[in-house]
Amino acid sequence: MAGASDSSIKAQERYRLGARTLGHGSYAQVFPAVHKKTGEEVALKRAYNRQDAQDRIKREIQDQKRLAHPNIMPILDHDPGFTWYTMPRAVGNLKDLRQGPDEEELASILLAIGEALDVAHQLGLVHRDISPQNILALSGDSGARYRWVVADWGMVRRPPEEASRILTRTGQGMGTPGYDAPELSVDPRKATPAADVYSLGRVAAWYLTGTSPASGVRLLPDGEFLHWRLFVNACTRQETSLRTQTMSELRDMVQVVLNDRDEPVLTKARRLVEGITLGQEGSLEALVRLVDAHQDDASLYFDYFAQIPTGHTRAWCHSDPERAALLAGVLAKHLVAGSWDDRDREYVSTPLAFLLTVLQALVGNNNLGHAQDLAPDFFAAELHWQDQDQRRRTLEWLGDLQAPFDRALAPVLGARQDVVEYYREPGWRARSVVLATILGAS
Ligand SMILES: Nc1ncnc2c1ncn2[C@@H]1O[C@H](COP(=O)(O)OP(=O)(O)OP(=O)(O)O)[C@@H](O)[C@H]1O
Numbered sequence: 001m002a003g004a005s006d007s008s009i010k011a012q013e014r015y016r017l018g019a020r021t022l023g024h025g026s027y028a029q030v031f032p033a034v035h036k037k038t039g040e041e042v043a044l045k046r047a048y049n050r051q052d053a054q055d056r057i058k059r060e061i062q063d064q065k066r067l068a069h070p071n072i073m074p075i076l077d078h079d080p081g082f083t084w085y086t087m088p089r090a091v092g093n094l095k096d097l098r099q100g101p102d103e104e105e106l107a108s109i110l111l112a113i114g115e116a117l118d119v120a121h122q123l124g125l126v127h128r129d130i131s132p133q134n135i136l137a138l139s140g141d142s143g144a145r146y147r148w149v150v151a152d153w154g155m156v157r158r159p160p161e162e163a164s165r166i167l168t169r170t171g172q173g174m175g176t177p178g179y180d181a182p183e184l185s186v187d188p189r190k191a192t193p194a195a196d197v198y199s200l201g202r203v204a205a206w207y208l209t210g211t212s213p214a215s216g217v218r219l220l221p222d223g224e225f226l227h228w229r230l231f232v233n234a235c236t237r238q239e240t241s242l243r244t245q246t247m248s249e250l251r252d253m254v255q256v257v258l259n260d261r262d263e264p265v266l267t268k269a270r271r272l273v274e275g276i277t278l279g280q281e282g283s284l285e286a287l288v289r290l291v292d293a294h295q296d297d298a299s300l301y302f303d304y305f306a307q308i309p310t311g312h313t314r315a316w317c318h319s320d321p322e323r324a325a326l327l328a329g330v331l332a333k334h335l336v337a338g339s340w341d342d343r344d345r346e347y348v349s350t351p352l353a354f355l356l357t358v359l360q361a362l363v364g365n366n367n368l369g370h371a372q373d374l375a376p377d378f379f380a381a382e383l384h385w386q387d388q389d390q391r392r393r394t395l396e397w398l399g400d401l402q403a404p405f406d407r408a409l410a411p412v413l414g415a416r417q418d419v420v421e422y423y424r425e426p427g428w429r430a431r432s433v434v435l436a437t438i439l440g441a442s
Contacts, residue, residue: 011084014077015044022089027053027154033086035077042076046084058082060154063125071116073136073151088138091146094203095132101208101225103261109135109148110204110254116150117200118247121193124159128184128191130199131176132206157191178202178213183240194245201235201244204228220293227261230293242323256286265294269304276312284312288320291327298338301331306351313354317361325370328358332377336384352382352390360397368408375412379419386422395423398439399430406432414438 011017011033018032022043033044047057061082065075078085091097094109113135117127127134129152137146155174174180174188181198184191202213208221208228218236221228231253237243244250260268269290275283291297291305305327308316317324332355335348355378362371382390401409413419413435423439430436 010079010081011044011046015042015086017044025152027056032089035086040076041089042086043089044084044086054083056154057084059156060152061085063120063156063158064153066123067116067120067125067153069116069119070147071112071149072119073149073153087151090136090149090151091139092137093133094135094137094148094207097137097146098132098207101210103208103225103228106204106207106228107254107258108144109207110200111251112148113150113200114247114251114254117193117196118251120156121196121247125153126157126191126193127153127155127196127199128157128188129155129175129180130196130203131179132203133176135203157189175199177215179206180215181240182216182238192240192245193247194240194243197235197244197247197250198237200247200250201232205232205236208232226265227263228257230289231257233293234289239322242326253289265290265297265300266304269300273304273307276308284308284316288316288323288327291330292323295327295330298334299341301334302338302340302343302347302351305331306354308354310357313357314361317358317367318365321362321365321367321370324358325362325367325374328355329374329377331355332374332381335381336377348385349387349390352385352387353393355381356390356394356397363401363405363408366405368405372408372412375409376415379413379416383419383422391423395425395428395439398423398432398435399428401435402431403434406435410434410438 015033015035020032022030022032024030027050028045028047031044031046033042034040035042045057047053061075061078064073064085068074073087073090076086076088113130117130120127127150130150134150134152136149136151138149140146174184176199179199179202181191181195184195202219205211205219205221206213208225209219211219213219216238218233220232234244234253235250244253263271269287272283272287272290276287287304287308291300294300331351335351335355340348355374359371359374359378362368362374382394398406398409410432413423420438425439428436428440430440
């Protein structure tokens, strides 16, 4: 074969290679092979005779060998020069073997692959190329149809102290389009386990919907698989910091989906609000994930999200200000555009007070950018409802604000004349000169 290296000859010394490949990727070919002495049937992966291909397979062999887990493709044999290796022959990959959405199968794949990736992450290794093609099926043992394994570790990110010159440069895309985490296109060397969480979340989205994900476009299950939406949404947030961070969290969430799958969203929300009030651990985080995944559901926001007790709201804003600003903004928009149905008009003071608590907490914690993001929707909601008690509370708070906090809100207030008119109060006293100028003038 043209370009065959010395080591590939060694492969043929030990193995009889099939005439037709099982497939080929960007840096290697995979052959069916039989060990000449033992008769063992394997798959033999051999790198092309190019430096980058040889570097990649070497990395793959070295890293994959360190990862002993039933759901990681094992290395059975390799040459001393690291140019080829053998592994068990797979029945196929997940992309080809999916027969339709079977949530039991999906859950077992996510739990198994999640555990395997957790082992890699503990060693500082991030796979960076999880996709349905790289999840292979070995014939099952102990009654299971298949044993799913993570293959193709050639893109792995090593911990900084072990990083080598190969593969990754800033701005160089990697992974499989649609499955690769957005941050990989910025700097793949900084990939964290959350990059693999993203890819596995996209695998779940594809599996449930049957639609191949497009880069940068949200893909969430609906209808029959609505109960997976929260999970997929949490794993596939564009912003790394808002995403589920670890495989252990991902696996816990799969368990929650399985346990809760028959519970309607609003019933779950009621249970979680009760849980928060009773101090049950994890209830607040679960409610936040629920409202995050169901941003179109105004009832969820009015009747449950807005019911989070004040102390918990403040603590949440402190620990997760970005998401707090985002979701409070969604509530504020629902207050302006959503249907109030047959709720009492007075009840609006609950969501409005909740929004004020969030805004106050963001400002108080010096998260001025997030406060500024939320402020336009907050003021619009107050203006829309004209609740005088609420207006008084907001004015009181604004009156106490001092520099530099006032600077986050002044431009937002000043930008809308109708908002200025709504709050303007002749003789209003404020510590902030700039706010006094906007709202206090007669
Ligand atoms: N153990 C195996 N048994 C059977 N087929 C395999 C095995 N390993 C890989 N293949 C098949 O060989 C093909 C090439 O695999 P390989 O891992 O080289 O590349 P890839 O993942 O398709 O692409 P890339 O290298 O660009 O990431 C794939 O189609 C895969 O399904």
